[in-house]
Amino acid sequence: MYKIVSKEQFSQNVFRLCVEAPLIARACRAGNFVIVRIADKGERIPLTIAASDAEKGIITLVVQRVGLSSTRLCELNEGDEILDVVGPLGQPTHIENHGTVVCAGGGVGVAPMLPIATALKKAGNRVISVLAGRSKELIILEKEVRAVSDEVIIMTDDGSYGDKGLVTEGVERVIKREKVDKCFAIGPAVMMKFVCLLTKKYEIPTEVSLNTIMVDGTGMCGACRVTVDGKTKFVCVDGPEFDGHKVDFDGMLKRLAAFKDMEREEIEKYNDVHCEADPAQNEDAELIDRNAEWRVALRGKMKAKDRTNIERCVMPELDPVYRARSLR
């Protein structure tokens, strides 16, 4: 069991959790992630380690409430315990003095970007950070990023904070202005894809940190596989960071989309149970409901029915041959 020692809300859907995990805190380096399982019957989800304090034995996770498990996680409070936290997993970021680096972080991607920017700064780089989000509310960790950056550019889709525009516009502005030796991009897959298209044009080497579906996180299942440079790679052991110019983002986006529908079904199941049981959570439930448009929900319901059909399957049934031979 891993205790949550503090919890802070960054924005409506983004939370920072500090979790007691002394061994992981001691071993972790920038770029590593953990696999978290919230409770029995919970799924295993990957989360990047946003910060760690080896002395206090604490790691910091920044969680966005999107799917079922992240919602459950965000509902936990200070003092609550998480069932399983495994890590630190993945290859740590390769840090060296490149010269001038641009760190582009989109949405919660800013959280995993922070330790990388910190390490890059320490290694002597000139660090220019570009933070992007849909609106002011979704720009997180600005103060912390400023502390380790030589310059910070903020971009919002709606112009409610910083400059109006996409992350790529912010990055391009820097590239056009001065020589950039290296770029790091972390955020939603689409955002990384477009940053990479841009930096490819200017021939700036770019590292991305991929957030694929994972199950075990130790290289055992292949759920996390992506195509990089024409070869199949496992994000959990070979990554999570890759040369962004070689990643097949379109393939990855499709794989991510495939699980979204399933996730919606799981959330509906969850809402079924929780909405009525606890009116206080109605607000949260509504938030999630919004994610699921009614059409998708309808489609999901059909499948949910499919699922109940499973009950009839004989999965845990003992082999008749075994039964026949066991004992008499």
Add this chain to the structure above:
Amino acid sequence: MALTEAQRCLDCPNPTCMEGCPVSINIPSFIKNIERGEFGKAAKVLKMTSSLPAVCGRVCPQEKQCESKCMHLKMGKKAVAIGSLERFAADYAREHGELSAPVIAPAKGIKVAVVGSGPAGLSFAGDMAKMGYDVTVFEALHEIGGVLKYGIPEFRLPNAIVDVEINTLEQMGVKFVKDCVIGKTLSIADLEADGFKGIFVASGAGLPNFMNIPGENSINIMSSNEYLTRVNLMDASNPESDTPMRIGKRVAVVGGGNTAMDSVRTALRLGAEKAMIIYRRSEAEMPARLEEVKHAKEEGVEFLTLHNPIEYIADENGCVKQIVLQKMELGEPDASGRRSPVPIEGAIETIDIDTAVVSVGVSPNPLVPTSVEGLELGRKNTIAVNEKMQSSIPTIFAGGDIVRGGATVILAMGDGRKAAASMDEMLSAK
């Protein structure tokens, strides 16, 4: 029934069956104990050499091991059903609480560590605990048991059986640490600094192989490890579980091993209307246990042998919808003695599917091997060991699939026992 079968055993003076057993179970002795009605004692005999008899009875390819050496065969008769009798005795003991926890030697106060809780790690832990060592097992996943839990399905090997064995080990004082990846959470050096005098690496062959053919990364194509893990470990087919799982109606499983049989039979149990095995050689070459192939057939699995996938075709959403197969014929025997399949030119078949499970072998998990400096590696990132299961670093021993590549439960257990004996020798000599 068991009594009658036990009567068939000739109790040979030179029991050839024992030669066929990788851990040299005293086969005639346990069978004769069954015959005289002392089922508990029969189980005790099994326990002397095998830490997981109920498991072995279910997963060993007996027809290739002990039963293949049975005297009856030389006389043109069918071999004694050693595997079934083993299962019988072990199950009897478990169900009747006649599980005598083994006698444990006085504590030596020496700490040893085990990496991985599959059959190799568990049998090593059992033996070392018996000898009085202070044993800690580190496991990366949230469940103890390795492949026995996440891979081999419930219908073949109920988890409860594995849990009984694990409980016995706990009673013997073995400590289990879950969620701990050696090489990541703790390094081998950390373990040594913590006072562990010997380390046994039994981290298994975790990495699933893919075929690297076009379309293989389409949606709803997964490794058998992912498929089985989702169902077995994460309980994905249970509506109460959070882990999602798309239930395939037309499922193609590529491969001919036990893992492939487990996957295809799982697919049937989840409600597939059509479940197929696609294997590039003929049935005679299938590495799966005979019994598994038989069960799969009885249950309605279709066998497309001498068919090799060359491409997957996806729909506009990227979901697999067809598998393209090259028909094969058997050519000359290859280095392994198996007749290698060669393509029949122009013989191509396309089949509609909605799920594909790739089960074409596994490679050793590179996590530990690559995290230890100076550790000598063998073929394909296996850990190289001498006949004592000792690696190039004297305090590190290794066994099971991490040493052999994908092998079997009983060989993994045999390795665990051998490593325990050698490590004891090393630590006692000091």
